Amino acid sequence: MLSDEILAERILHGDTAAFEELVNRYKNSIFHIVYRMVGQYQEAEDITQEVFILVYDKLYQFDRTKRFRPWIHRIAVNTAISNLRKKKKVVQLSFDESFGQTYQDYPSVMEGDPEAIFERKEIMEDIRASIMELPESYRTVLVLRYQMDMKNAEIAETLGVSKENIEVRIHRARKALRRVLLKRWEERGVQRELSTL
Amino acid sequence: MNCQRYDKYIFDYCEDNLSPALKEQIDKHLQECYYCKNQVKLTHLENAVLGDKSDLPSLADDFTDRVMQHIVGFRATQPLHSAENKKKTRARGIALATAAVGLVMLMAILVPQILPFQKSAQIADSPPVSSERHTVNDSSTDAIQNESLPTPSHQSTSDDYTSTGALPELDRQEDVAPPIKVADVMESTTPAVEEMSIESRVSEPMSTTFDVELFRADYPETDSYWKSGDLQTPSRLGSNEAAANKLRHYAQIPAPQQVPGHFTLINTVNSYSPEGSTVEYHYTDKSSRTLIITLQNLKERERNVNVTGAPGASGVPNFAGSNSIDEKLVMTYYVEIDGQPYQVTLEGSVSAEDLVDLAEAITFTAGNPTSH
Numbered sequence: 001m002l003s004d005e006i007l008a009e010r011i012l013h014g015d016t017a018a019f020e021e022l023v024n025r026y027k028n029s030i031f032h033i034v035y036r037m038v039g040q041y042q043e044a045e046d047i048t049q050e051v052f053i054l055v056y057d058k059l060y061q062f063d064r065t066k067r068f069r070p071w072i073h074r075i076a077v078n079t080a081i082s083n084l085r086k087k088k089k090v091v092q093l094s095f096d097e098s099f100g101q102t103y104q105d106y107p108s109v110m111e112g113d114p115e116a117i118f119e120r121k122e123i124m125e126d127i128r129a130s131i132m133e134l135p136e137s138y139r140t141v142l143v144l145r146y147q148m149d150m151k152n153a154e155i156a157e158t159l160g161v162s163k164e165n166i167e168v169r170i171h172r173a174r175k176a177l178r179r180v181l182l183k184r185w186e187e188r189g190v191q192r193e194l195s196t197l
Numbered sequence: 198m199n200c201q202r203y204d205k206y207i208f209d210y211c212e213d214n215l216s217p218a219l220k221e222q223i224d225k226h227l228q229e230c231y232y233c234k235n236q237v238k239l240t241h242l243e244n245a246v247l248g249d250k251s252d253l254p255s256l257a258d259d260f261t262d263r264v265m266q267h268i269v270g271f272r273a274t275q276p277l278h279s280a281e282n283k284k285k286t287r288a289r290g291i292a293l294a295t296a297a298v299g300l301v302m303l304m305a306i307l308v309p310q311i312l313p314f315q316k317s318a319q320i321a322d323s324p325p326v327s328s329e330r331h332t333v334n335d336s337s338t339d340a341i342q343n344e345s346l347p348t349p350s351h352q353s354t355s356d357d358y359t360s361t362g363a364l365p366e367l368d369r370q371e372d373v374a375p376p377i378k379v380a381d382v383m384e385s386t387t388p389a390v391e392e393m394s395i396e397s398r399v400s401e402p403m404s405t406t407f408d409v410e411l412f413r414a415d416y417p418e419t420d421s422y423w424k425s426g427d428l429q430t431p432s433r434l435g436s437n438e439a440a441a442n443k444l445r446h447y448a449q450i451p452a453p454q455q456v457p458g459h460f461t462l463i464n465t466v467n468s469y470s471p472e473g474s475t476v477e478y479h480y481t482d483k484s485s486r487t488l489i490i491t492l493q494n495l496k497e498r499e500r501n502v503n504v505t506g507a508p509g510a511s512g513v514p515n516f517a518g519s520n521s522i523d524e525k526l527v528m529t530y531y532v533e534i535d536g537q538p539y540q541v542t543l544e545g546s547v548s549a550e551d552l553v554d555l556a557e558a559i560t561f562t563a564g565n566p567t568s569h
Contacts, residue, residue, distance in 0.1 A: 016269070023261050027260055028255070028256065032250075032253050041254055048256070049260070049263065049267065052268075053264070120242070123239075124242060127246040128246055145247075146244070146248040147248070171208065174240075177243060
């Protein structure tokens with residue numbers, strides 16, 4: 001299989017089939033990043049398409065001494081953030097969109113007391129909503145870290161910052177998420193007893 | 198271990214990133230601390246939500262096809278912006294920008310050397326497109342009055358011409374010069390036309406406010422130079438047809454005649470601006486005095502020039518004003534030659550009196566410049 005970088009080289013020489021190959025390789029990962037960032041399916045699909053057109057248009061700027069994957073992911077992140085800012089949109093997620101399903105992999109979630117199950121679902125809803133309230137920079141690192149399973153070094157390469165910066169940013173993002181979550185509960189006067197979960 | 202200390206390890210603990218020893222300590226703490234236990238549970242829930250991919254939707258099957266359709270359309274409508282051409286376009290842009298900067302720098306170096314009115318332009322601070330008219334309190338008025346006396350002590354505006362005295366080759370005509378009209382060519386700010394002889398101009402007090410045309414030195418084009426004043430022998434025009442047309446055009450502008458013989462023509466500069474075609478004749482003498490005679494075709498300028506005096510091949514100078522700029526004097530007047538109005542400018546490191554004498558002596562006809 002040809003590397004991304006070789007495909008990029010071929011595209012620059014007019015090989016559209018090479019570009020099609022790159023689209024197939026990256027469309028899902030880019031769509032997932034964008035979807036987690038904007039939270040709406042149709043919008044995410046449009047932005048994903050925009051990302052590939054941008055990639056095609058700006059491919060001549062790609063530094064061939066570097067890896068293609070972080071480069072295209074950075075374009076995806078920047079395009080998503082750019083669209084969010086343009087629309088100044090506060091994304092309100094519904095249950096069926098983004099961060100919105102049950103968590104079968106968490107063993108205790110679906111077992112035991114129905115009241116505890118209901119409470120757990122409520123908490124997770126709050127967490128999802130809190131994630132979308134985070135600043136874009138925090139949301140970005142959380143999406144890349146937990147949704148894309150990227151190591152800190154790869155996130156750093158993608159965003160063009162140092163690995164240490166990413167470590168700090170992720171830590172702050174987690175702290176911020178917790179603060180937003182607790183604030184939500186405080187505003188609603190909710191006292192969560194997590195002992196039963 | 199207290200809760201505050203434990204707090205900073207909570208995320209790493211939940212992601213199993215701690216050393217076994219530290220993990221064991223925290224495990225022990227969690228058995229006794231209700232608050233921290235809750236924090237760990239909440240962190241696990243957060244991790245579950247953050248890492249959950251079960252709800253990720255899939256793209257439509259035809260997504261790739263749609264992207265490729267866009268790309269094909271993109272290439273068809275914007276061939277210059279396609280990926281393979283982008284670099285070339287960018288490089289071309291950079292090259293053009295570099296060339297433009299180089300040209301500007303070159304002009305900045307050359308223009309002061311080839312345009313004689315640089316100092317005038319600096320003082321006038323005129324915009325680059327056209328000459329501007331300024332109403333100035335002209336100190337040269339006094340200079341003209343003072344220099345009506347031929348004594349060197351009164352020619353005090355420049356050490357250069359103070360020492361040179363009057364031009365010996367010129368026959369002084371103050372006493373015989375016919376009265377001429379001051380041309381009203383300065384639009385609304387110009388005083389009414391009045392009768393004034395050269396003698397009265399020199400000896401009688403004049404208004405201290407003059408409409409003086411300060412010349413722009415930054416003509417947008419300077420086509421060529423001729424040594425020895427041969428207008429038919431372009432040195433730099435090459436075969437360019439437009440340049441050749443301009444050459445013919447300039448050749449139609451009359452050349453100065455009867456320039457005092459001790460002045461040697463050293464250079465001719467043709468230039469063109471929306472103001473009109475201009476030919477400059479640069480002279481110098483053995484004393485390094487300079488004289489620049491400039492003719493500008495005013496018909497091109499489409500100005501309503503009220504030229505008085507006897508029309509004809511030689512024309513009669515009409516005094517319009519003068520201005521002392523640095524050590525040089527500038528005199529502007531208007532003549533009509535073969536029915537065409539021209540603006541004549543005399544600029545030189547000569548006295549005002551000599552400048553007046555020159556204005557009277559010099560005539561203009563088509564052809565090459567001559568001296569006597």
